[in-house]
Amino acid sequence: MAIGVIATLKVQDGKGGEFESVFRALAAQVRANEPGNQLYQVVKSRADANTYVVMELYADQAALEAHGKSDHFKAAGPKIAPTLAGRPDIQYLDSI
Numbered sequence: 001m002a003i004g005v006i007a008t009l010k011v012q013d014g015k016g017g018e019f020e021s022v023f024r025a026l027a028a029q030v031r032a033n034e035p036g037n038q039l040y041q042v043v044k045s046r047a048d049a050n051t052y053v054v055m056e057l058y059a060d061q062a063a064l065e066a067h068g069k070s071d072h073f074k075a076a077g078p079k080i081a082p083t084l085a086g087r088p089d090i091q092y093l094d095s096i
Contacts, residue, residue, distance in 0.1 A: 002038065003064050004093035005056035013050060015083035020044075022079045023052075029072035036063020050085065057095075 011019045023042045030040040038057040045051035058064040067073055 001060065002095035003058045003061060004095065005054070005058070005064070006091045006093065007054040007056070008089040009052045009054065010085040011050045011052060011083050012085045016044075016049065019052065019080065019083040022076055022083070023054075026072060026076040026080075029076075030067065030070075033072065034063065034067055034070065036060065036066060 009019075020042075027040050027042065030037050034040075036059040038059060040054070040056050042052055042054045045053070056067075058067065
């Protein structure tokens with residue numbers, strides 16, 4: 001069963017460009033190195049320029065776990081964290 005993840009991230013004023021740059025590089029690494037990942041896309045809110053949503057889809061729980069353990073994901077964390085205005089709101093979803 002596929003697993004979806006929706007992560008809503010609030011970015012500090014003036015940090016959007018930095019966040020987007022790091023996230024673009026991370027997304028490219030995910031797409032290139034995680035065969036169990038079916039979607040990894042960040043989108044920006046039209047209503048609030050400091051709100052981003054990451055939409056993710058994984059083939060199964062093992063693929064989701066592999067993402068969290070990947071070197072590229074671990075390396076991106078310390079680069080993304082200083083741009084955030086708080087903790088991400090993360091939802092896990094099961095496909096039907």
